[in-house]
Amino acid sequence: xxxxxxxxxxxxxxxxxxxxxxxxxxxxxxxxxxxxxxxxxxxxxxxxxxxxxxxxxxxxxxxxxxxxxxxxxxxxxxxxxxxxxxxxxxxxxxxxxxxxxxxxxxxxxxxxxxxxxxxxxxxxxxxxxxxxxxxxxxxxxxxxxxxxxxxxxxxxxxxxxxxxxxxxxxxxxxxxxx
Amino acid sequence: xxxxxxxxxxxxxxxxxxxxxxxxxxxxxxxxxxxxxxxxxxxxxxxxxxxxxxxxxxxxxxxxxxxxxxxxxxxxxxxxxxxxxxxxxxxxxxxxxxxxxxxxxxxxxxxxxxxxxxxxxxxxxxxxxxxxxxxxxxxxxxxxxxxxxxxxxxxxxxxxxxxxxxxxxxxxxxxxxxxxxxxx
Numbered sequence: 001x002x003x004x005x006x007x008x009x010x011x012x013x014x015x016x017x018x019x020x021x022x023x024x025x026x027x028x029x030x031x032x033x034x035x036x037x038x039x040x041x042x043x044x045x046x047x048x049x050x051x052x053x054x055x056x057x058x059x060x061x062x063x064x065x066x067x068x069x070x071x072x073x074x075x076x077x078x079x080x081x082x083x084x085x086x087x088x089x090x091x092x093x094x095x096x097x098x099x100x101x102x103x104x105x106x107x108x109x110x111x112x113x114x115x116x117x118x119x120x121x122x123x124x125x126x127x128x129x130x131x132x133x134x135x136x137x138x139x140x141x142x143x144x145x146x147x148x149x150x151x152x153x154x155x156x157x158x159x160x161x162x163x164x165x166x167x168x169x170x171x172x173x174x175x176x177x178x
Numbered sequence: 179x180x181x182x183x184x185x186x187x188x189x190x191x192x193x194x195x196x197x198x199x200x201x202x203x204x205x206x207x208x209x210x211x212x213x214x215x216x217x218x219x220x221x222x223x224x225x226x227x228x229x230x231x232x233x234x235x236x237x238x239x240x241x242x243x244x245x246x247x248x249x250x251x252x253x254x255x256x257x258x259x260x261x262x263x264x265x266x267x268x269x270x271x272x273x274x275x276x277x278x279x280x281x282x283x284x285x286x287x288x289x290x291x292x293x294x295x296x297x298x299x300x301x302x303x304x305x306x307x308x309x310x311x312x313x314x315x316x317x318x319x320x321x322x323x324x325x326x327x328x329x330x331x332x333x334x335x336x337x338x339x340x341x342x343x344x345x346x347x348x349x350x351x352x353x354x355x356x357x358x359x360x361x362x
Contacts, residue, residue: 114357169291
């Protein structure tokens with residue numbers, strides 16, 4: 001029980017103090033999970049991160065589940081995950097409640113239209129960085145363009161598109177290995 | 179009630195197929211907004227702003243926000259849990275065969291395909307946010323179709339954000355302040 005409480009509070013703290021998700025969390029994980037609680041080694045955390053990146057879902061959640069599972073099995077995985085999502089959940093619910101009461105006020109609307117420009121700035125930079133990291137060769141450029149065209153101009157489901165992209169990767173891999 | 183179940187199903191699907199962090203949930207959200215009308219482009223943009231300026235993983239923030247604005251507190255709990263459920267299941271399965279998974283050529287190949295693809299999906303999902311923010315399609319002639327003030331602020335903001343590496347929250351607060359001062 002004590003360990004479960006420690007898992008919850010520790011991951012709650014990490015959820016509360018990280019802005020920007022996944023990578024921003026790494027230093028805190030190193031301090032709390034590796035050095036203080038000794039739930040996992042530095043190498044294990046790096047493994048969890050690598051796997052978190054190539055499995056579906058949110059990296060922070062995946063890492064929390066991994067560590068929790070290692071410490072206390074399935075129940076530990078669930079408790080750590082609930083811990084990491086609780087702060088977002090509380091904060092966002094409060095903001096959403098406030099915003100739906102205030103969004104008809106002119107000043108709030110003006111602020112929101114200013115914020116929309118900010119979002120464009122942040123997204124432009126995030127997408128550029130992600131693109132630089134993920135689209136590295138002709139194969140990548142081709143897939144990226146196909147993704148854009150299929151998603152923007154047709155109504156094929158995103159799930160289907162992602163599965164097809166995975167298949168393309170496998171076919172390319174097979175051709176290279178032969 | 180049935181709408182909330184549908185929403186849970188959609189977010190479960192998002193949790194299962196959105197690979198590569200918070201940004202990757204955006205294409206799924208955009209598709210949901212389009213198919214079911216749960217939120218529009220402006221709400222999606224507000225959602226991104228709130229997610230970027232509050233702590234916690236972006237995907238979780240988005241799920242909680244959508245759940246809350248459509249179905250209140252119950253909605254936010256149901257939707258958030260639906261989004262994380264696939265992660266929990268998948269990770270617990272993988273945790274039992276960690277080394278096999280890590281070295282699997284098949285898994286690596288799959289992600290060689292998915293990673294660049296997701297970038298294209300995100301661009302497609304965000305392009306409407308860019309267009310509605312920076313252009314005014316109601317205007318008659320081409321010159322007025324571009325919202326020059328918005329484009330100008332975008333360019334200046336982009337320069338400051340990249341040059342001085344300021345925190346994203348600062349950009350959002352500045353956007354809010356300028357929105358009020360300039361009466362956007």
